[in-house]
Amino acid sequence: xxxxxxxxxxxxxxxxxxxxxxxxxxxxxxxxxxxxxxxxxxxxxxxxxxxxxxxxxxxxxxxxxxxxxxxxxxxxxxxxxxxxxxxxxxxxxxxxxxxxxxxxxxxxxxxxx
Amino acid sequence: xxxxxxxxxxxxxxxxxxxxxxxxxxxxxxxxxxxxxxxxxxxxxxxxxxxxxxxxxxxxxxxxxxxxxxxxxxxxxxxxxxxxxxxxxxxxxxxxxxxxxxxxxxx
Numbered sequence: 001x002x003x004x005x006x007x008x009x010x011x012x013x014x015x016x017x018x019x020x021x022x023x024x025x026x027x028x029x030x031x032x033x034x035x036x037x038x039x040x041x042x043x044x045x046x047x048x049x050x051x052x053x054x055x056x057x058x059x060x061x062x063x064x065x066x067x068x069x070x071x072x073x074x075x076x077x078x079x080x081x082x083x084x085x086x087x088x089x090x091x092x093x094x095x096x097x098x099x100x101x102x103x104x105x106x107x108x109x110x111x112x113x
Numbered sequence: 114x115x116x117x118x119x120x121x122x123x124x125x126x127x128x129x130x131x132x133x134x135x136x137x138x139x140x141x142x143x144x145x146x147x148x149x150x151x152x153x154x155x156x157x158x159x160x161x162x163x164x165x166x167x168x169x170x171x172x173x174x175x176x177x178x179x180x181x182x183x184x185x186x187x188x189x190x191x192x193x194x195x196x197x198x199x200x201x202x203x204x205x206x207x208x209x210x211x212x213x214x215x216x217x218x219x220x
Contacts (some may be wrong), residue, residue, distance in 0.1 A: 035209060042213055043201075048206065098143035098205075102203075104156040
């Protein structure tokens with residue numbers, strides 16, 4: 001049981017390049033989330049999904065797109081990377097319900113130069 | 114105003130001291146999480162609370178729903194407790210995080 005797995009763990013991009021971060025969970029969770037963590041700030045919600053085929057914007061969605069074509073996978077895309085997107089990205093998942101534990105991936109450290 | 118505020122932002126203490134980290138919030142929630150993040154590491158769930166108090170080893174978490182306040186206590190603190198402790202609010206769908214409290218325990 002791997003839990004929540006993020007790939008890649010590290011990446012360096014040049015400004016303007018695109019990439020996709022993959023979050024995979026094997027717990028059959030309905031809800032999945034993408035967050036970014038920046039120094040001095042808490043985790044900020046980028047996008048989230050409450051089920052296969054659904055996505056919704058979070059607090060800081062600009063510059064990112066997401067897809068949830070399969071229940072176990074939640075993809076975060078950067079179409080044209082900018083230095084402001086340099087951050088550590090965390091994926092999380094939890095089961096639907098009012099009182100369900102959240103599980104987190106190990107994070108992806110992205111640097112845009 | 115942020116929905117969730119943690120205090121203090123930074124805390125340095127000596128080994129053995131009793132530690133308290135506070136979390137105040139301003140919205141209705143279904144649950145509150147306390148999480149731990151070690152430097153360069155992932156995020157681990159410590160507690161999930163909807164009422165009352167929970168204890169796990171040297172860690173104790175309490176919540177007062179009426180006052181919209183939660184505390185995380187560490188008894189007999191140890192250098193390995195050094196980490197960032199994060200309070201997170203669980204609503205109907207979203208998880209909203211506090212800024213975290215950076216705890217350093219010196220030997």
